[in-house]
Amino acid sequence: xxxxxxxPSRVICKSGTSVKIECRxxxxxxxxxxWYRQFPKQSLMLMATSNEGSKATYEQGVEKDKFxxxxxxxxxxxxTVTSAHPEDSSFYICSASDRYQETQYFGPGxxxxxx
Amino acid sequence: SQQGEEDPxxxxxxxxxxxxxxxxxxxxxxxxxxxxxxxxxxxxHLILIRSNEREKHSGRLxxxxxxxxxxxxxxxxxxxxxxxxxxFCATDAGGGNKLTFxxxxxxxxxx
Numbered sequence: 665x666x667x668x669x670x671x672p673s674r675v676i677c678k679s680g681t682s683v684k685i686e687c688r689x690x691x692x693x694x695x696x697x698x699w700y701r702q703f704p705k706q707s708l709m710l711m712a713t714s715n716e717g718s719k720a721t722y723e724q725g726v727e728k729d730k731f732x733x734x735x736x737x738x739x740x741x742x743x744t745v746t747s748a749h750p751e752d753s754s755f756y757i758c759s760a761s762d763r764y765q766e767t768q769y770f771g772p773g774x775x776x777x778x779x
Numbered sequence: 780s781q782q783g784e785e786d787p788x789x790x791x792x793x794x795x796x797x798x799x800x801x802x803x804x805x806x807x808x809x810x811x812x813x814x815x816x817x818x819x820x821x822x823x824h825l826i827l828i829r830s831n832e833r834e835k836h837s838g839r840l841x842x843x844x845x846x847x848x849x850x851x852x853x854x855x856x857x858x859x860x861x862x863x864x865x866x867f868c869a870t871d872a873g874g875g876n877k878l879t880f881x882x883x884x885x886x887x888x889x890x
Binding site for chain 1: 810812814819820821822823824827867871876877878879880881882885
């Protein structure tokens with residue numbers, strides 16, 4: 665099956681710093697990648713959708729200058745949390761699909777803790 | 780919010796019993812999907828049912844879809860301790876595979 669990796673799996677940073685999370689599709693070309701945020705014992709909330717080579721589409725209420733998304737290639741998308749604050753602490757999950765797939769393939773997630 | 784609702788929120792059963800989870804949603808859909816998430820991990824796709832389908836099977840999983848009631852159910856038969864996880868339904872209303880996830884059901888299967 666399709667494999668999606670995320671790096672890092674866990675990151676602790678100081679308030680005010682920026683953190684970059686990578687999402688890679690290992691065995692297929694991901695024309696679309698999705699970024700989600702999940703709070704403990706809650707569902708996934710879609711943050712943004714990114715298509716290779718174009719700007720990401722952000723969901724309502726998600727600050728695009730706060731959460732920078734780049735999808736420069738068909739196998740890599742990055743999410744940068746800029747000037748992170750404790751309230752940004754969360755579990756961030758990416759997923760990927762190609763134009764032929766109806767399903768999304770999820771990465772293992774990145775747990776961010778901002779002190 | 781267009782997020783769907785799932786019930787029950789939590790379900791605890793004995794190994795060997797069947798587990799049924801329900802999902803309701805609000806908009807017309809192209810398909811509905813069920814995913815599983817082990818604690819602190821990513822999601823694993825279980826099964827997809829299209830809007831013109833009423834029932835689908837995959838191994839011990841049985842999914843039904845009632846578009847008139849905007850609801851779906853996931854049945855896991857002969858549950859095992861390894862089935863312990865959170866289960867989410869997700870709807871695709873069309874437009875680039877974008878999914879809207881339900882609130883999830885936490886299933887615990889005890890030995």
